Amino acid sequence: MIIKLSDARINADIELHYSDPSGYDNWIVETLGESNPLHAGLVAALTNYVSPWATVLDLGCGTGWCGKKLQLAQHLGQRIGCDMSLPMLRQADSLGVYGLLYYCDACRVFEELRGLATQVDWALCLLMCCYLDAVSLQELLRELFSSCRQGFIVSFEDYGEDMLICGTVLLYSHTYSDVCAQLAPGWQVEVLAGDVDAVMLLLFTRTD
């Protein structure tokens, strides 16, 4: 089910860019096919860290790539997706891998979930941070640190030589320091893929 929020804070340019879900799915098969280490790496991380009954929020869920990975990782709990492209959300909805899908900006969804007293255990934010400027990224990190009960996994895209992680358009690049300078008390960060100078998949977990 797709829920359209009032004050959804949709960026029309991003929605337009993601108006062709089938084209996106073809692109993701080409760039993130089985040979791309992100595929197995993400499933392994989800299997090892995300408990089967965790409530997982997938930010910028697109056509549902992470929802499918959660299924492969034997996740059985509630899955909530959020995206600012309605065509992408419709494609994700057709997979049946999310219980709820919100049409809104990634920060806006936290406000909605707080209002409903929905508690998020884990959040995923894959191939999405390149669309956030520095201020929006800091806002999103604050929401993640305050709302996620167990952890979150975030990719910081770049066009690295190995194409481990990339966005379709790299609007804003963020460094490891940009992100980890903001590490909140009671949290730790681990590099799952890439290295601190380049392409990264980061896992944040609570230590308290």
Ligand SMILES: C[S@@+](CC[C@H](N)C(=O)[O-])C[C@H]1O[C@@H](n2cnc3c(N)ncnc32)[C@H](O)[C@@H]1O
């Ligand atoms: C490259 S796709 C990634 C989709 C999915 N996470 C995946 O790994 O296949 C980026 C998605 O993020 C969405 N997006 C970008 N900025 C967003 C924002 N601020 N809030 C919600 N969705 C956003 C786009 O609409 C698009 O569907």
